[in-house]
Amino acid sequence: MLWPKSKTYRARNLGTWGKGSSKTVKFDKLGDIVLLCNVHSEMEGHIVILQNPFFALVGKEGTYEIKDVPPGKYTLKTWYFKPKKLRSKSAKVTVVAGKPAVVDFSLSRKR
Numbered sequence: 001m002l003w004p005k006s007k008t009y010r011a012r013n014l015g016t017w018g019k020g021s022s023k024t025v026k027f028d029k030l031g032d033i034v035l036l037c038n039v040h041s042e043m044e045g046h047i048v049i050l051q052n053p054f055f056a057l058v059g060k061e062g063t064y065e066i067k068d069v070p071p072g073k074y075t076l077k078t079w080y081f082k083p084k085k086l087r088s089k090s091a092k093v094t095v096v097a098g099k100p101a102v103v104d105f106s107l108s109r110k111r
Contacts (some may be wrong), residue, residue, distance in 0.1 A: 009033040015040070032079070046081045071097045080104055085109055 009031055015038035018025070027033070027049045035045035048055075056064040077094050080086040086107055095101045 011036050013038050014043075032081075034081075044081075048079060069095050069101075071095050076103050078107060081108070 009025075009027070010030070011034040012025070013036045015036070025033075027047070030049050030051055032046055032048045035047065037043040054069050057068045058064045059098050073092065073094050075090050077090040078088045080088060086109055089105050089107060091103050091105070093101050093103050
């Protein structure tokens with residue numbers, strides 16, 4: 001599919017842009033956008049638009065750390081770029097000043 005729908009934005013096919021060209025896209029809604037290339041099918045990128053700067057990428061060992069989160073109650077959510085393969089999860093977490101908040105996830109493949 002050349003233009004699959006994202007949660008909020010249509011995918012952008014960079015393979016149709018001329019060499020050295022650029023475009024401006026305003027991301028004014030939460031969600032994600034897929035960057036595709038119809039010339040090189042293995043090339044794919046993702047942009048995730050969040051409501052705050054608190055996020056982390058999971059390391060090879062499955063660990064993550066989100067730094068400098070202010071005290072409060074939050075919902076922590078997982079995101080995977082292929083939602084048909086890996087189920088997302090969420091968990092409620094309370095951050096207390098000066099104490100680590102630990103949330104472990106066990107993600108599983110969709111069957």
